Amino acid sequence: MNDVIRPYGDTTGDGMVQVSFTLPIPHDKRAEGAALQLATKMGLIPAMLVHATPMGASHTFFVVYGSATHLVDLDAVQVVDRDYPLLSAKDVNLSIKKSLRRPLVVVGACIGTDAHTVGIDAILNIKGFAGEKGLEYYSEIQVVNLGAQVLVPDLVEKARAAHADAVLVSQVVTQRDAHIHNTTTMSAAFREAYPSGKVPLLVVGGPRFDESATNELGVDRIFGRGTTPSEVASYLVHAMSSRAPQRASKRQPKAKEVKP
Amino acid sequence: MNSPAPPPVLDLDPAVVQRARELTQRLGQPVVDIARSHTTVSVERAMLRLAGLSGADHERVPWVNHLAEAVRADVGLEHGLALPVWDALRRGEASDLLTLAQRSSAGAVTFRLPEKGERTSAARAATAAVRPGMKKMDQQRRARERLIKRHGDPEQRPWIYLIVATGDIYEDMEQSKAAARDGADIIAVIRSTGQSLLDYVPEGATREGFAGTYATQENFRLMRAALDEVSAELGRYIRLTNYASGLCMPEIAALAGMERLDMMLNDSMYGILFRDINPIRTFVDQRFSRQVHARAGIIINTGEDNYLTTADAVQAAHTVTVSQLMNEFFGKEAGLEDWQLGLGHAFEINPEVPESFRLELAHALLARQLFPDAPLKWMPPTKHMTGDIFKGYLLDGFFNLAGAMTGQSILLVGMMTEAVVTPFLSDRGLALSNVRYVLKAAGNFTEDFSPPPNGFIQNRSREVLGEAVDLLDHITSQDAPAGSTPLLEAIAIGTFGHMKRPATAGKGLEGVAIKAEGYCNPAIDLLEADGWGSAP
Numbered sequence: 001m002n003d004v005i006r007p008y009g010d011t012t013g014d015g016m017v018q019v020s021f022t023l024p025i026p027h028d029k030r031a032e033g034a035a036l037q038l039a040t041k042m043g044l045i046p047a048m049l050v051h052a053t054p055m056g057a058s059h060t061f062f063v064v065y066g067s068a069t070h071l072v073d074l075d076a077v078q079v080v081d082r083d084y085p086l087l088s089a090k091d092v093n094l095s096i097k098k099s100l101r102r103p104l105v106v107v108g109a110c111i112g113t114d115a116h117t118v119g120i121d122a123i124l125n126i127k128g129f130a131g132e133k134g135l136e137y138y139s140e141i142q143v144v145n146l147g148a149q150v151l152v153p154d155l156v157e158k159a160r161a162a163h164a165d166a167v168l169v170s171q172v173v174t175q176r177d178a179h180i181h182n183t184t185t186m187s188a189a190f191r192e193a194y195p196s197g198k199v200p201l202l203v204v205g206g207p208r209f210d211e212s213a214t215n216e217l218g219v220d221r222i223f224g225r226g227t228t229p230s231e232v233a234s235y236l237v238h239a240m241s242s243r244a245p246q247r248a249s250k251r252q253p254k255a256k257e258v259k260p
Numbered sequence: 261m262n263s264p265a266p267p268p269v270l271d272l273d274p275a276v277v278q279r280a281r282e283l284t285q286r287l288g289q290p291v292v293d294i295a296r297s298h299t300t301v302s303v304e305r306a307m308l309r310l311a312g313l314s315g316a317d318h319e320r321v322p323w324v325n326h327l328a329e330a331v332r333a334d335v336g337l338e339h340g341l342a343l344p345v346w347d348a349l350r351r352g353e354a355s356d357l358l359t360l361a362q363r364s365s366a367g368a369v370t371f372r373l374p375e376k377g378e379r380t381s382a383a384r385a386a387t388a389a390v391r392p393g394m395k396k397m398d399q400q401r402r403a404r405e406r407l408i409k410r411h412g413d414p415e416q417r418p419w420i421y422l423i424v425a426t427g428d429i430y431e432d433m434e435q436s437k438a439a440a441r442d443g444a445d446i447i448a449v450i451r452s453t454g455q456s457l458l459d460y461v462p463e464g465a466t467r468e469g470f471a472g473t474y475a476t477q478e479n480f481r482l483m484r485a486a487l488d489e490v491s492a493e494l495g496r497y498i499r500l501t502n503y504a505s506g507l508c509m510p511e512i513a514a515l516a517g518m519e520r521l522d523m524m525l526n527d528s529m530y531g532i533l534f535r536d537i538n539p540i541r542t543f544v545d546q547r548f549s550r551q552v553h554a555r556a557g558i559i560i561n562t563g564e565d566n567y568l569t570t571a572d573a574v575q576a577a578h579t580v581t582v583s584q585l586m587n588e589f590f591g592k593e594a595g596l597e598d599w600q601l602g603l604g605h606a607f608e609i610n611p612e613v614p615e616s617f618r619l620e621l622a623h624a625l626l627a628r629q630l631f632p633d634a635p636l637k638w639m640p641p642t643k644h645m646t647g648d649i650f651k652g653y654l655l656d657g658f659f660n661l662a663g664a665m666t667g668q669s670i671l672l673v674g675m676m677t678e679a680v681v682t683p684f685l686s687d688r689g690l691a692l693s694n695v696r697y698v699l700k701a702a703g704n705f706t707e708d709f710s711p712p713p714n715g716f717i718q719n720r721s722r723e724v725l726g727e728a729v730d731l732l733d734h735i736t737s738q739d740a741p742a743g744s745t746p747l748l749e750a751i752a753i754g755t756f757g758h759m760k761r762p763a764t765a766g767k768g769l770e771g772v773a774i775k776a777e778g779y780c781n782p783a784i785d786l787l788e789a790d791g792w793g794s795a796p
Contacts, residue, residue: 020686061690225647
């Protein structure tokens with residue numbers, strides 16, 4: 001039915017949006033004309049320039065309203081849907097007991113120079129997030145939270161020492177794509193350090209990731225903003241159970257493996 | 261230069277305040293004793309830098325690092341570098357310090373520890389070599405005083421502090437001048453991420469950084485020159501800030517003193533907790549860098565905001581107070597005066613918490629009243645800034661208002677795009693216009709604002725102070741094994757910021773040595789003998 005929509009200002013179908021931007025020219029009549037030209041090219045017709053002010057001597061800041069001529073085709077929208085069932089803490093624990101017959105080991109860290117532990121703490125700490133308790137609360141999940149600014153080689157070493165089933169990495173700082181660099185460095189280091197097929201589940205979270213970029217980043221799953229602990233726990237159980245048979249059996253003799 | 265605090269409005273029990281300071285001293289003094297009995301590679305390298313050694317080899321490894329490593333390999337670090345280095349120069353191993361460093365990097369010099377008369381001569385030569393570095397810092401301090409007299413301080417309080425960081429020092433210079441013209445009083449150049457974990461100071465002007473610009477002596481000089489230019493243009497002395505933190509804190513402090521930086525971020529425990537740098541290394545480096553700042557007339561900025569980004573800002577409010585007290589103690593012990601203590605705190609309470617603004621006012625007033633002569637640094641919301649930039653702009657407005665109402669001294673300008681993007685030019689412009697509006701509308705609010713006795717704000721401030729004293733009391737009464745102290749034990753078990761940092765671990769531990777009998781470092785001797793930061 002309503003498969004094609006337009007932005008909503010105050011009336012259905014009016015298409016109204018607001019944008020703000022800066023142009024690198026001093027504020028004068030011509031600058032305002034330039035702003036309107038840009039808005040028109042962006043598909044805002046008619047465009048209304050509601051505010052223009054100098055930003056220093058050589059830049060001008062604009063606020064523009066206009067009706068977007070573009071239509072949104074809802075059928076063509078693509079998103080990463082949750083492809084696993086959301087479980088309660090009890091069911092998560094039960095499932096781990098059944099499939100692994102030992103606690104699931106999760107190592108978490110903020111890597112690189114990122115000191116923002118808000119994300120990883122929200123998922124791991126008992127205190128949790130959004131009214132849900134963190135993974136530490138789950139009796140069948142053993143959490144090793146390495147905290148902030150962990151170097152990638154240290155993360156790999158600690159993950160090996162702890163026999164991690166999953167590694168959770170949080171990346172908040174995104175300047176110059178630090179989150180992308182750090183994540184690809186991390187996933188490459190794990191692939192190098194582990195035999196193929198033995199790499200722990202690599203899970204990365206942060207507010208600015210593209211959730212569909214798992215292949216590019218070399219990770220198993222990407223979680224975006226607003227992710228809750230139970231979503232992560234449910235995912236881990238789901239992902240582990242599809243890998244569990246080979247892992248559980250081959251793991252036993254390695255229990256006493258001496259760290260190189 | 262003094263920071264005029266508003267009249268005290270909180271009804272705090274002076275006995276409780278006094279007890280807080282007594283406990284802080286009991287906690288801090290044993291750590292000072294440990295700091296005094298150790299040295300670090302970076303303290304020793306800072307001494308070489310004060311003696312004029314600079315530059316790096318073709319692989320950009322600084323000569324101070326080469327020389328320090330060569331001496332350490334021959335005679336160890338525990339005696340200090342001064343005696344073996346100036347003994348080698350006296351023996352004719354090289355004609356000057358730079359040549360000595362170059363030759364030693366090729367393994368062409370053998371160092372020894374001189375004795376008796378030779379020892380006295382080496383020590384004398386070392387002192388004479390370090391003295392010009394001290395003089396340079398003294399001259400820069402006088403130059404600052406002269407320029408402030410000529411151009412003047414900002415007209416309003418709080419001073420407006422803005423961050424610039426493009427990675428390219430030349431771009432930074434342009435942006436900083438633009439920011440100053442737009443109202444900024446203080447420019448902070450954020451460092452490239454990761455510099456704090458480098459065990460050397462990069463060299464030269466840099467145009468590539470990672471989310472920031474490298475702190476180098478040349479970058480310091482270039483930026484200070486740019487701000488001097490714009491200060492003259494605006495008739496207002498624009499201050500420059502950088503970071504004396506991380507593994508090279510002492511060296512960066514020395515470079516800052518010689519290049520006339522005006523403020524340095526310098527927290528007594530930040531490196532331990534948030535960079536996992538070894539606690540002993542940090543306390544030793546801290547003490548030296550603060551002695552340098554004291555001498556150079558630099559205002560330090562402490563990092564209490566960080567406690568609130570990792571913990572709940574209401575529950576952890578008292579840890580900010582404890583940290584401020586400790587920064588005050590360690591700062592004064594190292595010779596800093598009240599006007600140099602830019603103690604930090606931040607507006608980080610979850611806006612969903614009922615009465616969050618009143619709680620912020622209580623916390624901000626508590627800091628203001630406990631440290632009436634300190635130029636407090638008031639830091640904006642970051643943790644609860646979301647992609648909702650409109651709400652973020654409102655929150656920043658409330659932050660600015662709280663700063664005006666409680667008489668804060670330095671106001672770090674909050675960006676509505678915090679946690680979204682590196683601020684756009686327009687974000688910065690809008691943020692400054694937010695500050696300007698609030699200060700214009702309510703800049704003198706301290707005159708009218710006095711919370712009623714036994715009201716919400718009064719009670720909350722007393723509660724936080726009480727919790728701070730309880731925490732200090734609790735830590736002080738902990739047992740500590742020989743060689744440790746209750747504070748080090750508390751840091752080890754995660755008392756601060758939930759970070760567990762044992763004194764036997766952490767980055768940079770290998771660069772720490774217990775001072776041997778007869779340890780000699782003329783930089784420390786001069787810093788301590790020439791009067792502790794009092795104007796030369």
